[in-house]
Amino acid sequence: LELLDRAARGFAELGMTKAHSEALRGLASVQGNYLNRHDDALETFQRALTLAIDAGDGRGEGHILSVLGALLSRLRRHDEAQAAFERAVVLLRAAGDHATLAKALNNLAYLHVERGRYADAVPVATEAAAIADPATQSAMLVAIRCTSAIAYAGSGRGDQALALLAVDEQELA
Numbered sequence: 001l002e003l004l005d006r007a008a009r010g011f012a013e014l015g016m017t018k019a020h021s022e023a024l025r026g027l028a029s030v031q032g033n034y035l036n037r038h039d040d041a042l043e044t045f046q047r048a049l050t051l052a053i054d055a056g057d058g059r060g061e062g063h064i065l066s067v068l069g070a071l072l073s074r075l076r077r078h079d080e081a082q083a084a085f086e087r088a089v090v091l092l093r094a095a096g097d098h099a100t101l102a103k104a105l106n107n108l109a110y111l112h113v114e115r116g117r118y119a120d121a122v123p124v125a126t127e128a129a130a131i132a133d134p135a136t137q138s139a140m141l142v143a144i145r146c147t148s149a150i151a152y153a154g155s156g157r158g159d160q161a162l163a164l165l166a167v168d169e170q171e172l173a
Contacts, residue, residue: 001027001030001031001035004023004026004027004030005027007023008020008023008024008027011023017051017054017055017057018052018055018057018060020051021048021051021052021055021057021060021064022048022060022063024044024045024047024048024051025045025048025060025063025064025067027044028040028041028042028044028045028048028067028068028071029041029067029071031044032045032071032074033070033071033074038071038075041071042068042071045064045067045068045071048064049061049064049065049068052064058091058094058095059091059092059095059097059100061088061091062087062088062089062090062091062092062095062097062100062101062104063088063092063097063100065084065085065087065088065091065104066084066085066088066092066100066103066104066107068084069081069082069084069085069088069104069107069108069111070107072084073107073110073111073114078111078114078115081111082108082111085104085107085108085111086108088100088104089101089104089105089108092104098131098132098133099132099133099136099137101128101131102128102129102131102132102133102137102140102144103128103140105124105125105127105128105131106125106128106140106143106144106147108124109121109122109124109125109128109144109147109148109151110147112124112151113147113150113151113154116154118150118151118152118153118154118155119151119155121147121148121150121151121154122148122151122152122155122157125144125147125148125151126148128144128147129141129144129145129148132144145164145165145167146164146165148161148164149161149162149164149165152164
């Protein structure tokens, strides 16, 4: 934590806005996801977002919003999480960052599943699966298929859910 904080301050002193914003994103993630310092994390995320927005770094803003959305989802602040994921998707799609976009889409789909909105989750998860790179994101594809399977099962499409899970079993064997 101390190293991340020092790195963020160092980048700020050097005027390296993108690096400063990325360091703050990492710091916020550790604060919120590993240390359960949620208030500190939310404040740090806000600082990172402000830097990214001021720098016109849409990709960076999208990445921050995606990670922030995950934390907000964990905190059961679903409306805020959904807004963060939706904005992240727009920004990451515009930036052409397919790897982070696939993760943001899967997180949004899973949020829909958590809220019982299975029919809303299916197209989002389907898009995530379509853009994830099998060569570099095989674990993400397994996660996306699991999210899709839950969404299919919840929306009464059990056969499609079972087919997706069978694929995962073959890949994991």
